[in-house]
Amino acid sequence: MTTATQDIDSQTQDDAFVGPSRSFAGGVHPPEGKHLTEDRAIEPGPATKELAILLSQHIGAPAQATVKKGDAVAAGQQIGECKAFVCAPVHAPTAGKVKEVSLLPHVVLGRAMGVIVETESAAQPIAPAFRRPEGFDPGTYTPEQICEAVRSAGIVGMGGAGFPTSVKIQPDAKAPKETLIVNGCECEPYITCDYRIMLEWTEQIITGVQLVARACGARDVFIAIEDNKPKAIEQMSASLQKLNLSAALRVVPVKTKYPQGGERQLIRAVTEKVVPTGGIPPMIGVVVTNVATAAAIADAVVHGRPLTHRVVTVTGWGVARPGNYYVPIGTSVQALIDHCGGMTDDAVKVVLGGPMMGIAIADLSTPITKTGGAVMVLTKRQIGTDRFEQRQTACIRCGRCLQACPENLNPTRIAHAVKNNLMDLAERYFISACIECGCCSYVCPANIDISGYIKTGKIFLARRKKKMPS
Amino acid sequence: MPQDITVSFAPHIRRPLSTQRVMLDVLIGLIPLVVAAGIYFRLRALLLIGVCVVWCVATEWVSNVIRRKPGSLGDLSAVVTGAILGLSLPPALPFWTAAIGSVIAVGVGKMAFGGLGANIFNPAMVGRAFLTASFGMLMTTWTVPAPIDANLPQVGPENIMDARTQATPLSWSKIAIKDENGADIYNERQFLSTVTGNVAGSLGETSAIAALLGGAYLLIRRTIDPHIPAAVLLSAFLFAGIAYLVNRDAFVQPFYHLTSGALLFGAFFIATDPVTAPLTRRGMWLFGLGVGAITLLIRIVGKYPEGFMFAILVMNGLTPLIDRLFRRVPVGGKPRVG
Numbered sequence: 001m002t003t004a005t006q007d008i009d010s011q012t013q014d015d016a017f018v019g020p021s022r023s024f025a026g027g028v029h030p031p032e033g034k035h036l037t038e039d040r041a042i043e044p045g046p047a048t049k050e051l052a053i054l055l056s057q058h059i060g061a062p063a064q065a066t067v068k069k070g071d072a073v074a075a076g077q078q079i080g081e082c083k084a085f086v087c088a089p090v091h092a093p094t095a096g097k098v099k100e101v102s103l104l105p106h107v108v109l110g111r112a113m114g115v116i117v118e119t120e121s122a123a124q125p126i127a128p129a130f131r132r133p134e135g136f137d138p139g140t141y142t143p144e145q146i147c148e149a150v151r152s153a154g155i156v157g158m159g160g161a162g163f164p165t166s167v168k169i170q171p172d173a174k175a176p177k178e179t180l181i182v183n184g185c186e187c188e189p190y191i192t193c194d195y196r197i198m199l200e201w202t203e204q205i206i207t208g209v210q211l212v213a214r215a216c217g218a219r220d221v222f223i224a225i226e227d228n229k230p231k232a233i234e235q236m237s238a239s240l241q242k243l244n245l246s247a248a249l250r251v252v253p254v255k256t257k258y259p260q261g262g263e264r265q266l267i268r269a270v271t272e273k274v275v276p277t278g279g280i281p282p283m284i285g286v287v288v289t290n291v292a293t294a295a296a297i298a299d300a301v302v303h304g305r306p307l308t309h310r311v312v313t314v315t316g317w318g319v320a321r322p323g324n325y326y327v328p329i330g331t332s333v334q335a336l337i338d339h340c341g342g343m344t345d346d347a348v349k350v351v352l353g354g355p356m357m358g359i360a361i362a363d364l365s366t367p368i369t370k371t372g373g374a375v376m377v378l379t380k381r382q383i384g385t386d387r388f389e390q391r392q393t394a395c396i397r398c399g400r401c402l403q404a405c406p407e408n409l410n411p412t413r414i415a416h417a418v419k420n421n422l423m424d425l426a427e428r429y430f431i432s433a434c435i436e437c438g439c440c441s442y443v444c445p446a447n448i449d450i451s452g453y454i455k456t457g458k459i460f461l462a463r464r465k466k467k468m469p470s
Numbered sequence: 471m472p473q474d475i476t477v478s479f480a481p482h483i484r485r486p487l488s489t490q491r492v493m494l495d496v497l498i499g500l501i502p503l504v505v506a507a508g509i510y511f512r513l514r515a516l517l518l519i520g521v522c523v524v525w526c527v528a529t530e531w532v533s534n535v536i537r538r539k540p541g542s543l544g545d546l547s548a549v550v551t552g553a554i555l556g557l558s559l560p561p562a563l564p565f566w567t568a569a570i571g572s573v574i575a576v577g578v579g580k581m582a583f584g585g586l587g588a589n590i591f592n593p594a595m596v597g598r599a600f601l602t603a604s605f606g607m608l609m610t611t612w613t614v615p616a617p618i619d620a621n622l623p624q625v626g627p628e629n630i631m632d633a634r635t636q637a638t639p640l641s642w643s644k645i646a647i648k649d650e651n652g653a654d655i656y657n658e659r660q661f662l663s664t665v666t667g668n669v670a671g672s673l674g675e676t677s678a679i680a681a682l683l684g685g686a687y688l689l690i691r692r693t694i695d696p697h698i699p700a701a702v703l704l705s706a707f708l709f710a711g712i713a714y715l716v717n718r719d720a721f722v723q724p725f726y727h728l729t730s731g732a733l734l735f736g737a738f739f740i741a742t743d744p745v746t747a748p749l750t751r752r753g754m755w756l757f758g759l760g761v762g763a764i765t766l767l768i769r770i771v772g773k774y775p776e777g778f779m780f781a782i783l784v785m786n787g788l789t790p791l792i793d794r795l796f797r798r799v800p801v802g803g804k805p806r807v808g
Binding site: 408433 | 474475476477478479480481482483484485487488489490491492542545547585586587588695744745747749750797798799800801802803804805806
């Protein structure tokens with residue numbers, strides 16, 4: 001019980017205090033749950049007959065299908081092209097035949113266009129070996145070459161947001177990107193895919209980081225890892241030392257706290273700089289990229305491989321054999337869960353992502369995308385709807401959500417404003433500055449879905465703005 | 471394979487701390503005060519607290535039935551209100567008076583506003599204020615605590631003490647203020663009895679040790695933030711200290727002000743009522759400073775010997791304004807409107 005009441009970080013930021021420790025103010029300490037899968041090496045995922053590849057796996061314009069029903073596709077062939085600037089192409093993970101180009105279940109959009117590929121041979125996917133060239137020098141590539149390779153490989157931020165990486169890393173004379181932070185925090189409980197990559201694909205990540213630093217011209221490069229992953233910190237430091245890169249690339253242990261891996265929180269922890277509200281990191285000369293993205297960049301630039309596979313953690317108490325799997329993008333959640341021994345009898349919720357920010361899905365045929373690092377199956381006990389404790393009471397204004405909010409907002413007031421449809425009031429409480437980390441809902445003793453109200457309020461506001469002429 | 475899967479917004483896990491548990495922690499924190507009340511005022515004290523709890527719970531139940539709302543007794547907030555009201559009453563108060571106070575506390579102080587979380591004023595203090603205004607005589611009849619040790623000193627000149635009732639330490643200090651003489655009747659031994667609780671007063675307020683023990687539990691459990699109690703006690707000490715420095719004959723030493731009356735009990739258990747206190751840390755400090763200052767203002771200048779209850783009610787009323795004054799600004803600054 002003691003730990004349960006003490007997991008809000010005592011350091012709050014009413015006074016805008018940002019301490020010298022490598023962390024940020026606010027945040028919470030949910031149970032980590034990493035022990036389920038952290039020692040499970042990356043294994044090949046399920047062999048599937050069908051892959052459903054969405055054309056919208058990123059922020060920005062959807063890709064346009066370049067294949068049609070009946071076409072034969074080769075492994076790594078581009079099947080969706082992009083014309084817009086903020087966009088990423090998609091590729092076929094394996095050779096096969098296009099079964100259909102149609103609307104498919106999409107975790108965020110509900111339904112979106114995608115390509116269903118019937119695979120040629122139902123074989124388990126095997127991660128191709130990455131070989132770091134002897135005496136690798138990122139200087140042999142020009143920034144333009146790197147950006148172009150990243151763009152044509154369809155690489156997007158694999159940590160969750162899915163912003164096209166080539167847009168993010170390209171040099172900008174007006175706003176030079178001086179600092180590169182590589183995000184290996186994995187602050188979301190239960191997920192271990194980035195951790196396993198850091199242990200098993202260390203050199204590939206380092207190569208990718210060097211390429212990104214070369215592309216965006218960053219002088220300071222930090223690899224931030226939460227201090228609950230000492231093995232990853234050790235391994236990364238040792239590899240850097242072996243490659244004689246310790247001076248250029250620094251490993252920064254950061255405090256284990258959710259949402260340490262949130263872009264704005266991580267920047268604050270590592271550089272003590274603050275990204276303006278509503279702004280983006282390049283405004284203060286910072287680029288943040290995820291370790292999995294860095295690994296994909298190395299693969300794309302060095303070996304010319306497009307982003308067609310990723311590591312997914314399948315975890316939670318509701319799945320029989322949790323683990324980390326290398327799977328082709330387009331594998332259905334159902335296939336993954338079946339591969340892990342299926343769901344237990346008390347499983348009640350399937351979440352794409354982690355327990356704090358993941359999205360619960362109703363349709364298990366939803367495919368894995370480039371951004372989805374985890375499938376989590378929760379049990380009745382974890383959700384606990386049958387206990388009085390978990391029922392909602394009125395807000396007792398205890399202020400725990402204020403203390404937990406990493407953006408120094410007043411979540412309970414925003415939630416009440418949205419509940420009463422007072423959207424102007426919600427804006428006066430800076431609803432748009434919410435990063436939707438869910439800390440407020442997590443700590444609420446009244447069990448109010450504060451972040452749910454806030455997310456709903458943001459949708460209301462977006463709709464209202466759309467209707468009003470600007 | 472399960473039959474159904476559910477969907478909802480993230481996060482999908484919750485901290486196992488409920489409103490019920492918060493209230494239960496407050497009740498656990500109150501145990502030392504109830505024990506102290508039982509020691510000094512015997513069975514009657516426990517019965518009086520029991521009457522308040524029963525009537526508070528009953529009022530909430532009836533009010534839920536009338537308003538056709540789902541039952542809310544499980545959140546234990548009515549029990550907390552009853553216990554705090556009971557502990558703030560004089561030991562000899564008739565049970566029927568306590569029952570009226572309980573009905574007013576929960577009925578008018580809480581349910582009339584819409585129940586838990588919606589009230590502006592601390593319900594227990596609303597009930598007590600009603601009783602003070604309506605039954606002034608009964609509310610100022612203070613029983614002599616049962617002597618646990620005949621050698622322990624009593625506060626005040628002993629020849630004025632009668633067999634049943636006795637003035638509270640703060641009443642004596644009030645007389646000293648009026649006479650501008652006699653503040654020095656307090657000595658260390660008498661200070662000690664305000665610490666242990668062997669003085670006349672409301673059930674829960676006499677023992678400083680019990681209040682500190684209960685408060686420490688709440689702080690360790692993080693049920694309350696330290697800011698409000700710290701602000702209340704700091705500001706009370708400051709104002710008492712200033713008065714003492716101005717006139718040592720009329721005003722008692724500042725430590726007496728902290729250990730006498732409802733200050734310690736209230737700083738930990740009443741001022742920290744989350745519903746009626748500000749949300750932000752700065753707001754909490756302003757709130758606490760206000761409570762301490764108004765309490766001392768009434769004690770030193772006002773008509774009543776004790777002013778904690780009024781101080782709480784005044785600052786409760788100001789809480790919405792305080793929250794507006796200290797609006798939180800996002801970490802990245804105010805967004806540019808565009």
